[in-house]
Amino acid sequence: MARITAGVGSSHVPLLGVAVDQGKTRDEYFGPIFAGYDWTKKWEEEEKPDVVILVYNDHASAFDANIIPTFAIGCGERYKPADEGWGPRPVPDVEGHADFAWHIAQCLILDEFDMTIINEMDVDHGLTVPLSMMFGQPEKWPCKVVPLAVNVVTYPVPSGNRCWALGEAIARAAESFPEDLNVQIWGTGGMSHQLQGPRAGLLNREWDNRFLDMLEADNDDVRHIPHIEYLRETGSEGIEMVMWLIMRGALGKKVKRLHRHYHIPCSNTAIGHIVLEPLSE
Amino acid sequence: MARITAGVGSSHVPLLGVAVDQGKTRDEYFGPIFAGYDWTKKWEEEEKPDVVILVYNDHASAFDANIIPTFAIGCGERYKPADEGWGPRPVPDVEGHADFAWHIAQCLILDEFDMTIINEMDVDHGLTVPLSMMFGQPEKWPCKVVPLAVNVVTYPVPSGNRCWALGEAIARAAESFPEDLNVQIWGTGGMSHQLQGPRAGLLNREWDNRFLDMLEADNDDVRHIPHIEYLRETGSEGIEMVMWLIMRGALGKKVKRLHRHYHIPCSNTAIGHIVLEPLSE
Amino acid sequence: MNIHEYLEEFEDIPGTRVYTAARARKGYHLNQFAMSLMKAENRERWKAGERAYLDEWPLTEDQKLAVLARDYNRMLELGGNIYFLSKIFSTDGIPFAEACSTMTDMTFPEYRQMMLDGGRSPDGNRSIKGGY
Amino acid sequence: MNIHEYLEEFEDIPGTRVYTAARARKGYHLNQFAMSLMKAENRERWKAGERAYLDEWPLTEDQKLAVLARDYNRMLELGGNIYFLSKIFSTDGIPFAEACSTMTDMTFPEYRQMMLDGGRSPDGNRSIKGGY
Ligand SMILES: [Fe+3]
Ligand SMILES: [Fe+3]
Numbered sequence: 001m002a003r004i005t006a007g008v009g010s011s012h013v014p015l016l017g018v019a020v021d022q023g024k025t026r027d028e029y030f031g032p033i034f035a036g037y038d039w040t041k042k043w044e045e046e047e048k049p050d051v052v053i054l055v056y057n058d059h060a061s062a063f064d065a066n067i068i069p070t071f072a073i074g075c076g077e078r079y080k081p082a083d084e085g086w087g088p089r090p091v092p093d094v095e096g097h098a099d100f101a102w103h104i105a106q107c108l109i110l111d112e113f114d115m116t117i118i119n120e121m122d123v124d125h126g127l128t129v130p131l132s133m134m135f136g137q138p139e140k141w142p143c144k145v146v147p148l149a150v151n152v153v154t155y156p157v158p159s160g161n162r163c164w165a166l167g168e169a170i171a172r173a174a175e176s177f178p179e180d181l182n183v184q185i186w187g188t189g190g191m192s193h194q195l196q197g198p199r200a201g202l203l204n205r206e207w208d209n210r211f212l213d214m215l216e217a218d219n220d221d222v223r224h225i226p227h228i229e230y231l232r233e234t235g236s237e238g239i240e241m242v243m244w245l246i247m248r249g250a251l252g253k254k255v256k257r258l259h260r261h262y263h264i265p266c267s268n269t270a271i272g273h274i275v276l277e278p279l280s281e
Numbered sequence: 282m283a284r285i286t287a288g289v290g291s292s293h294v295p296l297l298g299v300a301v302d303q304g305k306t307r308d309e310y311f312g313p314i315f316a317g318y319d320w321t322k323k324w325e326e327e328e329k330p331d332v333v334i335l336v337y338n339d340h341a342s343a344f345d346a347n348i349i350p351t352f353a354i355g356c357g358e359r360y361k362p363a364d365e366g367w368g369p370r371p372v373p374d375v376e377g378h379a380d381f382a383w384h385i386a387q388c389l390i391l392d393e394f395d396m397t398i399i400n401e402m403d404v405d406h407g408l409t410v411p412l413s414m415m416f417g418q419p420e421k422w423p424c425k426v427v428p429l430a431v432n433v434v435t436y437p438v439p440s441g442n443r444c445w446a447l448g449e450a451i452a453r454a455a456e457s458f459p460e461d462l463n464v465q466i467w468g469t470g471g472m473s474h475q476l477q478g479p480r481a482g483l484l485n486r487e488w489d490n491r492f493l494d495m496l497e498a499d500n501d502d503v504r505h506i507p508h509i510e511y512l513r514e515t516g517s518e519g520i521e522m523v524m525w526l527i528m529r530g531a532l533g534k535k536v537k538r539l540h541r542h543y544h545i546p547c548s549n550t551a552i553g554h555i556v557l558e559p560l561s562e
Numbered sequence: 563m564n565i566h567e568y569l570e571e572f573e574d575i576p577g578t579r580v581y582t583a584a585r586a587r588k589g590y591h592l593n594q595f596a597m598s599l600m601k602a603e604n605r606e607r608w609k610a611g612e613r614a615y616l617d618e619w620p621l622t623e624d625q626k627l628a629v630l631a632r633d634y635n636r637m638l639e640l641g642g643n644i645y646f647l648s649k650i651f652s653t654d655g656i657p658f659a660e661a662c663s664t665m666t667d668m669t670f671p672e673y674r675q676m677m678l679d680g681g682r683s684p685d686g687n688r689s690i691k692g693g694y
Numbered sequence: 695m696n697i698h699e700y701l702e703e704f705e706d707i708p709g710t711r712v713y714t715a716a717r718a719r720k721g722y723h724l725n726q727f728a729m730s731l732m733k734a735e736n737r738e739r740w741k742a743g744e745r746a747y748l749d750e751w752p753l754t755e756d757q758k759l760a761v762l763a764r765d766y767n768r769m770l771e772l773g774g775n776i777y778f779l780s781k782i783f784s785t786d787g788i789p790f791a792e793a794c795s796t797m798t799d800m801t802f803p804e805y806r807q808m809m810l811d812g813g814r815s816p817d818g819n820r821s822i823k824g825g826y
Binding site for chain 4: 014015059061064065066068083084085086154156192194195196197198199200201202203207227228231232233235236237264265267268270
């Protein structure tokens with residue numbers, strides 16, 4: 001069986017990818033951000049996951065305005081970094097785990113999640129920046145990836161409750177995979193930020209930290225935060241945090257927090273990340 | 282509010298489109314098939330629906346193997362008949378009802394259905410043949426259409442239970458549409474047929490009629506038929522009948538049967554259709 | 563229901579290859595090749611040289627040979643789906659029912675007659691193990 | 695929850711246009727135009743003649759004028775989504791934060807300083823009606 005051994009929540013700000021690619025990770029501006037990931041990079045080296053289920057959103061890269069899947073799961077063999085307008089990031093291709101991805105996809109559909117299956121797509125900063133933050137700059141990513149793209153752009157996006165439930169269903173699906181696999185699930189995006197309109201630049205340290213507290217808690221209260229609260233409190237793009245609930249839902253009722261880090265700002269965005277371990281009840 | 286005033290289940294065999302387009306509907310072969318639709322055509326003329334929510338499946342026309350949405354709802358302004366390899370059918374373009382479609386799509390996502398939204402696509406025989414059967418050969422289709430494309434090709438397809446629940450959610454969504462609209466919902470595909478392998482040509486009159494009986498019944502037993510039963514009893518392509526359950530689920534617990542017709546064969550397929558009216562409880 | 567049990571049942575149906583995820587993976591490029599024949603310009607190139615056109619696609623040699631031989635049962639075996647494969651026989655100008663008949667042990671006239679007589683009976687065709 | 699109540703709440707957020715279905719419809723071609731700038735050859739043509747390139751797309755005149763003026767607030771008003779629109783300012787070589795600043799009442803240096811100081815406070819920015 002595949003074991004979900006840990007969950008990671010993390011921002012996926014494009015500028016962090018630029019910092020990595022241009023070797024600026026230890027300068028005055030980026031230093032405090034990357035320092036927060038030092039623990040996690042070391043931990044990942046020890047953990048050596050076989051696969052990461054990487055929950056992210058596409059930012060008008062693989063999907064244009066024509067087609068908007070609520071939940072799309074990548075079942076392909078490999079994915080290239082997307083050209084987001086200034087050339088693709090100089091990072092390795094992302095290797096999929098088609099066996100595991102198709103297994104998960106099939107189980108989710110049987111479990112009444114209305115998945116969209118994707119075979120070929122390019123993956124943007126939403127997926128590649130977290131890889132850089134956790135693994136640095138290897139020749140080849142040290143694990144396979146199952147991309148899970150969530151619509152968090154066009155409203156209504158999926159509810160927190162639905163995201164949590166999807167995480168629970170992913171955990172059930174992993175259990176019935178025949179091969180032994182060390183699987184992590186990452187929820188990415190956020191934390192508070194607003195990239196548009198006269199309110200651009202909104203950040204909310206207090207709310208973001210309350211959200212991190214709720215993720216650590218031994219309950220599922222966090223799944224019930226309504227969209228309007230994310231919008232009011234965390235800016236129009238803070239809604240990306242619903243994707244963290246897919247990760248959290250996959251870990252079960254009780255978790256142990258291994259690491260937590262928060263920093264303001266990275267460009268327009270509050271950066272945060274959390275590493276959680278499921279605790280058997 | 283939009284009122285779902287009737288539901289229609291109907292086969293959508295491509296050869297029926299050919300018969301219409303080539304003026305063969307009253308010949309010896311096609312006569313008995315089209316005779317069964319005479320009542321329905323007349324009834325549709327009286328009913329004059331404003332919109333039809335047309336549940337169908339794409340047969341490798343709009344979607345290639347790359348992307349497989351479980352439930353895709355067309356929110357565009359219009360759709361062209363697809364070129365399925367011998368040129369597009371000489372039928373009018375299909376006019377969408379973007380206001381109503383987006384309303385339904387939004388409600389369904391809030392209601393935790395993981396819809397894929399589509400703006401532009403061509404529609405194949407799965408959608409245009411039922412229009413021809415119900416409306417004949419008008420210059421312009423007499424109503425607007427909301428296409429709802431279901432994956433019934435790659436397994437797992439959605440369960441009967443999920444399809445029925447989607448129908449129920451569509452009915453709830455229609456109720457909250459501000460404009461007064463006379464809406465029908467059509468479930469298409471089937472009935473028994475197998476288009477592949479040494480077992481090709483399987484038909485099952487008895488099972489098909491039992492299915493029609495179950496649709497008429499004052500209960501929802503039909504939602505629990507497992508995929509394997511459709512496959513064993515109705516051939517590999519009979520599974521299309523799960524789409525009729527979306528129609529049936531939208532009509533509520535009790536229905537009145539207005540018309541029913543069954544004929545064997547049309548090419549490889551058992552042809553059936555049923556017209557149902559919701560009864561308030 | 564467990565996915566393994568769900569999929570295992572599908573293998574118990576006589577003369578039928580259910581288009582499961584496993585087949586969809588195996589046949590991905592075969593199906594994409596077939597789909598390409600929806601475009602008139604591709605049909606032209608295909609007709610001008612089938613082997614050369616096929617060689618542009620990352621198909622296995624087995625898949626290519628099955629396509630060239632129009633062996634639809636073999637194509638199904640190798641991950642083809644009938645709706646995609648229909649683009650091949652449509653391009654050949656062959657009706658769906660005739661293409662179906664080539665997958666059975668009947669000639670097209672025999673197959674057509676069977677359909678007119680009410681189609682293939684499900685009796686004995688439902689389950690390999692059960693024999694019913 | 696009722697969809698109408700759900701959507702109505704979104705209009706109560708100061709200085710924010712939530713990208714709802716209604717906006718997605720209105721801005722469909724605007725966003726598709728912007729997305730087209732992901733391709734190098736399209737960027738060339740766009741730079742060679744912005745108006746001519748825009749005229750190839752079924753945008754409203756209002757939308758075209760907003761694009762030519764790089765008036766991002768107006769583009770949002772007309773159905774643009776910031777991730778699509780970002781292809782326009784990326785093509786102009788303008789960083790995301792600078793583009794954001796043009797939508798506020800600040801200069802870019804002022805905006806940058808606000809971010810360094812912890813960003814815009816949510817206080818008073820959560821609700822128009824509630825004023826909190
Ligand atoms: Fe993002
Ligand atoms: Fe069909």
